[in-house]
Amino acid sequence: MRYPYLGWTGQTIGVTAPSSGLSEELHPMIEEATNRLRDRQMTVQVGQTVWTQQQAASAPVQTRADELNAMLQNPEIDAIIPPFGGERAIDVLPFLDFERIPAKWLLGYSDISTLLFAITLKTGIATAHGPNFVDMRSEEWDETTTAWRRVLATPAGATVTQWTSDLYQTNWNHAERPERYMYHLDAATEWKTIDPAQKQVSGRLLGGCLETIRHLIGTPYGDVVTFQTDQLNEEPILWYFEVSEASATDVHRSLMQMYLAGWFERASGIVFGRTAGGRTVEEYTILDVYETFNELLDIPVFYDLDIGHQPPQMTLVNGASATIMIQGKDSRLDMTFQ
Known part of the structure; x- marks a missing residue:
């Protein structure tokens, strides 16, 4: 790297x-x-x-x-x-x-x-x-x-650390600007985990917007296996995703396609940003999606992190060695550029 x-x-x-x-x-x-x-x-x-x-x-x-x-x-x-x-x-x-x-x-x-x-x-x-x-x-x-x-x-x-935000924005309102900041921070932030026993995960960060990077599967621009071998020395990937508008079933299908394409074969965990998307379809919720892949892959699944379309958001570096810890208001992301 x-x-x-x-x-x-x-x-x-x-x-x-x-x-x-x-x-x-x-x-x-x-x-x-x-x-x-x-x-x-x-x-x-x-x-x-x-x-x-x-x-x-x-x-x-x-x-x-x-x-x-x-x-x-x-x-x-x-x-x-x-x-x-x-x-x-x-x-x-x-x-x-x-x-x-x-x-x-x-x-x-x-x-x-x-x-x-x-x-x-x-x-x-x-x-x-x-x-x-x-x-x-x-x-x-x-x-x-x-x-x-x-x-x-x-x-x-070197290593750089970022911590969980205190508040996040649930909806965009471009017509009205708060006095100090651009965002309307109106809800308490809480990073969450599907399995309470899994509160820490490490790996090489890789990911992005689920609705867009899924289209790279099967193309010359989505060869995760070669990248993991040549650039990461076969270290496990810690995947991160943000969802903009996709429904719960669309997120499920996208993740299943990634799974079938081998993207998760050497994964250490998956973290999801909070989202206003994830619409429930026939009682299948976005939380059900996270639980499904936690069970299917048998790796930690974290969600509602500061990633994506409900700001503020952290800066995640593709390829960096990272550790994410969920510990209430002291939750943090450590990245090392190695």
Whole structure:
């Protein structure tokens, strides 16, 4: 594994939209986020794809790929953070120049995790699943969101710790901004485990948005077995998933496909982010899904962690050696870049 490094000041952040861009009425989000990073002594370079959106994508696929390739290969750009996710990041994969991708952080979640997952598997370069660029537009950042800076500034060989948030946001309300933070933190956070006897799990982190990375199964961008052998020295994978909108049965089918494809053959555990999705189907609940795979795989299954579409969220590094401990308000994630 190769781990990028982002220093604390004077760094340049590239913003490009390999999935969705912003329609005109949303442009102020980019301007606000740009100002907030500049307030923190960072320079921001915004690409042209960010400002447009048509047919569920920011721009034609070649345009999106060219801009992402250019930012990845530009030595003056120290990290890349797309504005947010979307629907069509998978289009870009055949056009990426994987052999020329340097050790540079790419940070994001939702559909961006499609790219994170593929880049880590194809190159052995660590990628970061965490806040998108528009999540940084408030004057103050909560402690969980702020952790992306500590994580990306962790040198190879070192360990970084993140703790459970106190509160999380149950619903998005873009029309009303809280005074201090962007999020409406309105519910108490509690990391949970299916089996009370299983409160700690370790392994190499790998995962992303369930609804998007499942489409990489059976493609050149989803060869988990080769990645685990060549880059992880066959160490067990600690899978993490976030669910945006899928129903309980859709989550079940996706996990079963991953199981049948061999993704879980050498897994140490699965952790799920809290979700507003997971709609119950004929009395089959999202909790039933977690229990099903806890029994099928006989590995720890944790859920309602700070991952995904109900912020705030931690920054998880694909490929990092990690330990997650559930211990009430002292629950934590330790990651070592080795």
